[in-house]
Amino acid sequence: MQEVNNFLIFIDSFIGSATWFPYALLGTGLFFTIYLKFPQIRFFKHALRIVSGKFDRSDLPGDTSHFQALATALSGTVGTGNIAGVAFAIHLGGPAALFWMLITAVLGMCTKFVEVALSHKYRTKLDDGSMAGGPMYYMRNATFKxxxxxxxxxxxxxxxxxxxVLSSFGTGSLPQINSISSTLLATFGLDQMITGAVLAVLLGLVIIGGIKRIAAVTSKLVPGMAIIYFIGAFAVIFYNAENIIPSLIAIFGDIFTGSAATGGFIGANLAFAFNRGVNRGLFSNEAGQGSAPIAHASAKANEPLSEGMVAILEPFIDTIIICTVTGLVLLSSGVWNQKHINQFEYSEIELLSKQFTEDNPEHVQKIYNHLNDEEKLARYSGAIEVENGKITNTNEFTFIHARSFADSVTIYKNEGLLVDELFTGSINIQNGNISDDTPLKIIGQSLVHSSPLTALAFNQGYFGDWGQYIVAIGLLLFAFSTAISWSYYGDRAMTYLFGTKSVVYYRIVYVVAFFFASFQDTTIIWTLSAITIALMTIPNLIGIIWLRKDMKNTIRDYGDFFEKNFPGEKHPKFK
Incomplete structure (x- = not known):
């Protein structure tokens, strides 16, 4: 697994984790913000009026209402990115990473406005009567000289x-069920394979019904799950009210330097915080990725810009509101930089040559440089000697897990026994990684991330240990609805590439992969996700920049349409 993860990290280093990628994403949003004169601000109020149904008409072409299209798109974006993704960003980049997530959202409001409007303008009616749209359609149908x-x-x-198609697995299927199964295992002790099997069956039953059933389900799930989540979140924030101001200072105080070491958190430099914040922001709201335009293409409207305005609300709700609330929960509760007992993932274990100690500032600085790719340390090759579960040769190496010093490590045989048996023997280590085939379970204290960290944070409020159940239920609804919506995105892409007959085969593979991902390594799933997101985002950014003049003309045409058809209505300046 470690070798697989290292290979995926190597691939990701050239795209999603490359230095240029966050600049390309934010740069596109900044360009359109200036080029179109800040539409995310100018049209915000008008967008609220549209989504409220004020201008809806039943006889317009399309399959869903503006609100249902928004709910479907939100259900595709509001998911593990809001619960697990924020925790992962803060784990990697510290509180400053949350600031860059918010910047991604502010500029992403404009990017999503552009991609959804273009998608709606160039959508196509299929043979079965349904509407299909998305970046692939405006790239094909829009012509220019x-x-x-x-x-x-x-x-x-x-x-x-x-x-x-690849990203439907990397964004919508694999990380969603993996986060659900991990959380339900930690909270209720449910076997991950059983969780995956049950939800895979339910997923298959929903997605067979197509966009109308998906829209009907998600339009009911989104408001309900948001209420549950906010109740639990504010129960933590208000319980730790004295930490709200320090948390905000931590988010905004180190945005140009990176987050300093505190507690078990070793620290992250500016480059690391910026890159992880932007990447997690993209995973959360998908602005620029090109996914939401596929959902919005089904909305009933005869003017594309109206649907583009509805899309402005998505990054605002998803990231600026929900992710900020999650970030305040994590920071105010104090769990984000504390070590907790957990089962170690092999892919997050790294053994370094020589013994470094956490109470030595010089040693901590060296580990900081190593983790932030500033000055790499030598990795340990040799053996871990274990007697009755305890390591006896700790003076030969430093045990790192989840970017933190690992403490109180206990090693068990992992043979599916009801009662874990302490391990005695040697474990082979090659270049800092466990290369032994012996099945082991390693338990110890280290930082944790993703949904388990958010669950721990929710326990630090008025509901006490019941808070983790809110996270488990909320994540189940959030992530499952995301998987539903992304199945639709994938089948629209399959329809475009291979025709409608290919969709049934795609759905079968989608559901099967959903099941298998429920019990796979979390870190590998997230790395694969980052790769597929970037592969989808890059061509979409090229496409919308290429059609920038078309977008400006679309705004002008909508202004003419609105003034002609709604002469008595107040409206923003479209020109």
Missing amino acids: LRGKKVNLKWLAAIFAFAT
Whole structure:
């Protein structure tokens, strides 16, 4: 597993985790914000009026209402990114990473406005009567002049559609069920394989019904799960009210330096906090990824810009509101930089040559440099000697897990026994990683991340240990609805590439992969997710920049339409 994860990390280093990627994402949002004169601010109030149904008409072309399209798109974005993703970002980059998540959302409001409007403008009616849209359709259908000839981006559309199929697994299927099963295991002790099997059956029953059933389910799930989650979140924030101001200072105080070491958190430099914050922000609200335009293409409307305005609300709700609340829960509760007893993931274990201690500032600085890729330390190769579960040669190496010094490590045989048996023997280590095939279970104290960290934070409020159940239920609803919506994105991409007959095969593979991901390594799932998100985002950013003039004309056309059809209504300046 460690070798697989290392290979995926190597691939990701050239795309999603590359230095240029967050600049490309934020740069596109900043460009359109200036080019279109801050539409996320100008049109915000108008967007609220549209989604309220004020301008809805039943006879318009499409399959869903504005609200149902928003709910479907939100159900695709509001998921593990809000519960597990924020915790993962803070774990990797510290509180400063949350600031960069918020910046991604502010600029992402404009990016999503553009991609959804273009998608709606160039959507297509399929043979079965349903509407299909998304970046692949505006890349193919929008034409422009190049050296006197009319051309399109059909080649880029095919690349995007293929990347969407991959990302439907990397964003919608694998990380969602993995987070659900991990949380239910930690909270209720439910076997991950059983969780995966039950939810895979339910997923299959829902997605067979297509977009109308998906919209009906998600439009009911989204408001309900939001209420449950907010009740639990504010129960923690208000319980730890004295930590709210220090938490805000931590978020905004170190945005240009990175987050300093505190507690078990060794610290993160600016580059690490910036990169992880932007990446987790993208995973959370998907602005620029090109996914939400596929859901919005089904909305009933005869003017594309109206649906683009509805999309402005998504990053605002998803990241600026929900992720900020989650971040305040994590920081005010104090659990984010504390070590907790947990079962170690092999892919997060790293053994370094020589013994470094946490109470030595010089040693901590060296580990900080190593983890932030500033100055790498030598990795340990040799053996771990264990007697009755305890390591006897700790003076030969430093045990790192989840970017923290590992304490109180106990090693058990992992043979499926009802009662774990303490391990005695040697464990082979190669270049800092466990290379022994002996099945082991390693328990110890270290930092934790993702949904288990959020569950711990929710226990630090008025509900006490009952808070973790709110996270478990909330994550179940959030993540399951995300998996439902992403199945639709994937089948639209399959329809574009191979026709409607290919969808049934895609859905079978989607459900099967959903099951198997429930009991796979969490870190590998997140790394794979980062790769697929980037592969989908890059062609979409190229496409919307290429069609920037088309977008400006679309705003002008909507202004003419609105003034003609709603002469007595107040509206923002469209020109």
